[in-house]
Amino acid sequence: MKQSLLLLWLLVSTTVLYAQKTISGAVTDKTKGQPLTGVSIIIQGNNNNGVLTDAHGRYQLKVPSKGSYRLQASYLGYRTYITTLQGSDAVSELNIPLEETGLFVQPVEISSLRAGKNAPFTTSSLNAEDIKKQNLGQDLPLLLNQLPGVVTNSDAGNGIGYTGLRVRGSDITRINVTVNGIPINDAESSGTFFVDMPDFASSVNSIQLQRGVGTSTNGAGAFGASLNLSTNEFRDKAYGEINNSYGSFNSWKHTVKAGSGLINDHFTIDARLSKISSDGYIDRASSDLHSFYTSAAYISKKTAIRLNVFSGKEKTYQAWNGVPEALLHTDRTYNSAGTEKPGAPYDNETDNYQQDHYQLFLNQEINSRLNFNVALHYTKGKGYYEQYKAQQLFADYGLSSPVINGLPVDTTDLIRQLWLDNDFYGTVFSVNGTGQKLNWSLGGGWNRYEGGHYGKIIWAQYDIDKDHKYYDLDAVKTDFNIYWKGEFKLTEAVRLFADLQYRTVRFNIDGFEDNPTLIQHNTYNFFNPKAGIYYYLNTSSQLYASYSIGNKEPNRDDFEAGLTQTPKHENLQNVEAGYVFRNNRVNVQANAYYMYYKNQLVQTGKLNDVGAYTRTNIPKSYRVGIELQGSVKLNEVFTFGANAAFSQNKIKNYTAFVDNYDSGVQDTVHYGNSNISFSPSVVAGYTLTARPVKGLDIDVIGKYVSRQYLDNTGSKERSLNGYYTNDVRLRYSIPQPLFKELGLQVAVNNIFNRKYEPNGASYTWIEGGKLVSDNYYYPMAGTNYMVGLTVAF
Structure with a gap:
């Protein structure tokens, strides 16, 4: 400090x-x-x-x-x-x-999902300028790090490659993510893997993060937040831009963007090509990422048709295992991935995946008060991760033990690939009406996911047929939702909001890798109502309050618990209330929330039918907190912004299951109100911006996150220490006559070289009559930098 x-x-x-x-x-x-x-x-x-x-x-x-x-x-x-x-x-x-302009350029596919200015929900937004000033190559979650209640992490330790995001303690599997209204969450795990969309931030022109249940949206239910990304920006002037950056750990980012502007008063074309690479802070945690984005549109007075095609391809060396606690202070960049191979670590212990997205939109204005949009989408994903595995039983791969020199050999070293080949397609729509008293949207979507899971052996120490496929399993998930949301102007000062959504999900899973005969076919029907009020005290001050109900189906891994332990769906009741004050100098928002869960799925240590740990429904749990955010223009040079989130995150009457190696069974340990894992009680940040001369911006950024627990027992021995970090960013627009912009950016992260870990894992058992914990951590890099140059014309 x-x-x-x-x-x-x-x-x-x-x-x-x-x-x-x-x-x-x-x-x-x-x-x-x-x-x-x-x-x-x-x-x-x-x-x-x-x-x-x-x-x-x-x-x-x-x-x-x-x-x-x-x-x-x-x-x-x-x-x-x-x-x-x-x-x-x-x-x-x-x-x-x-x-x-006389052109229909309003992106109604976005306005139907986002919380409007009078919606009684808790939101934060970033515009294109906010995104650009920090986009030097780190993955998109890191760009959200200064928003209230947000905690980010990175497997590689420097924000390139696999990254994580939590909002109010809820991880990415509980955060609904859409791009232009199209669901992005993986249908089976509910997660969003931004590593499959490298440098996507360079094509995003606005982001809205709704905390809590929020408004109805497409895709998996929001149990912590909704993240809406918009790329459908209309630009009437031709442009070109080149961005290059370089930094610590041999990190590179190359981006080329161009757009035609308006052609013949009706057509636009935009394109981006990107490459990002890094060695990573953690040993061998390298990334090689490629992506492109294209968008072509036809726009007339009442009609807009747009086709988006974008793709990402990633190859990352695995850094999923974390650093053992015993090595954290002596070898904090240690990576166990690939070390099952004798001698040097296996050089291709990598994750490889390509994801191609196709989005086709029709926006149509019927009259000045009514418009609609319909979109078709298709996402193709295919890839694998490769592993060197030592001393594997032939029987585990459906193979007989070979006889060598007259003796059976039961185990072998091998290299395997675990493949995922999936197709996700569907349609989303909305009809939007505006009036003097009532604004409304009727919308929804139908989506289908077809996922193929298979594994094959590409090499073995002993003779095995090349590319032997040892499992081949399918899963199909269909998701339909329809909603109506409306805002009614009761008086000049009072707006009433209602939002009613029906969602039905059918999830068919035909076996698992470790339990191929377990068939799970389940159907869920959810009703998700929301209601609220927005009150204008005056032109600068507003109050809002809302009550929302959300429901969410279990993830794929939860169903492996077995037919006798099939998980129930989760239910969330969310109350939000807040105050907003804005004028030309000050912007302040304060809100309180209460999130009450029924049957929340959490890790309890309980084993499923095949001896793997599974999430278990717990009857009652809650999150309650206060969030503050604001900014003030101190004078003509300085602007100061800050946010803070204070919360309690509790499970009522929690029971943990602990492996007892002495008895060979699991013991149960009962707790009262225990802490929910990875839910810090305090998350805070600030940004001080100085503009001492024309074209120069200097940001000093701070972030504080209090202690996080690795499990739900609240044990300090199984926790992450709180941390406080500081970064500095500098942006300078160089005066010159040749280009529209010649910009220099410098970012120095963790300037005081703090050693901290925002993520981890813990495994606990009883041995010799004692409770033993094995903790793993995901360290972030010490002081590191990125330098970027932008040329726009």
Whole structure:
């Protein structure tokens, strides 16, 4: 903390203040004369010094009092307004009429799912500029690290490769993720693997994170949050951009983007090509990632048709096992993957996967108050992870033991590949109506997943048929949902919100690798209602409150518990209440939440029918907390933003199952109100931004996460220490006449070289009458850096 304060003081003491004056006015529709709310007003070249128009279309902005500057007003569906003003002019009032483009560019497939400005839910958003200023190659979850209640981790230790995300203690399998309204979560595990979408952040123009159940969305139910990513940005001017960055651990990022702008008043084409590579902080935790994104659109006055095709291909050396506790302080980059091979570790203990996405959208305006959209989507995923396994029983692979020199040989070293070959396809839709009193959406989707699981042996110490397939299992999952959500304007100050969703899921699993005869066919029918109120105290202050119910089916691995232990679905009741204050200088939000779970699935240590650990339904558990976030413009140079989340996360009457090696059975240990694993009671962060000269931004960033428990017993011996880290980011737009932008970015992460671990695992048993724990950790890198150069034209 002392170092952080010193750094802040140095920034303050070396800053030069520049004279400013205020300009204000109203922004209206040029034809209709109506005020426009939410118009972005900026000084070109300084996007961070911008404002949005209020409910009456008015704005107030600090501008230079000397020299010339260009003021820009932009709003979706309207032509961008740009004017050059002189600081010495006496202009203090500037009214801006915006002209409609005459094109249907509103992404209604997004607005039907996202929480609107009057929706009574807890949200945080990032725009394209927020994303760009930190996008130097780290995976997308790391870009969300400064949002309230968010904790991120990385298997490789530097944010490239496999990364994890938790919101309010809920992991990625409980976070609903959509891209342009299309579900992205894996249908079987409910997880989202951002490593399969390398550098996708470079194609995203806005992100909304809803914490809690949130509004109805497509795909698996949201049990911790909903993450909505939008790429369907309309750009009417041609552009090109090259981004290159290099940093610690031989990390590289190369990105090329280009767009045609509007062709013949109707067509646009956008494309991106990316490559990311890194050796990783952890030993051998290398990544080799490739991706592309293309989008072509036809846009007219009432119709928009868009085709998105994007793909990601990854090869990462496995770093899934963690560092044993005994080595954490002496060899914290240790990686056990590949070490079953005698001698040097196996050089291809890798994960290999390619995922191709196809999205086709039709947006149609019926009249000024009614529009609809329908989308078709298809995702093809195929890949495997490869392992060297020592002393494997032939019988475990459906093989007879060979006889060598007259004696049977029961085991062999081998190299195996575990394959996943899946197809995910379907449709989503919404009809959207607007009126003076009621805005509403009727939408939903039908999706089908077909997954093939098989394993094969590609090499063995003893003679085995090459590519011997030792299991081949299928799974099919269909998911249909329909929802109606509406916002009713009761008075000028009060908005009522209702959201009703019906969802049905059929999940057929025809066997598992370790239990091929276990057949699980289950159908679930869920009703997920939400209701809330949004109250305008005045133009700057609002209150909101909501009550929501969510339901979620078990994941694939949960069903391996056996027919006698088939898991129940989970149920969540969520109460959210908050206060929002916004003006041109201050932005504050405070909210409280209560999340009550029935039959939440958690690890208890219980063994399933094949002797593997399985998640078990626990009757009652809850999360309750307060979240604070805000920002303030301290003066013309400094802006300070901070957030903090305080919570209790408890299981009522928890029972743990512990292997007893002395007796050969499992013991049970009963607890009262125990802590839910990986749910810190405090998560906080801050960002101090300094703009000492034109074109230069300096961010000082801090993050604090309190103790996390590796299991649900609340044992300090099986926990992750709390940590506090600091980063510094610098962005400089270099003045020059050749390019639209020549930007330099520098990010120094963990500047005080803290040793910390945001993720881990624990295995506990009884031996010799004593409780023994085996803990594993996923360390993050010490001080590391990335340097990037952007050329835009």
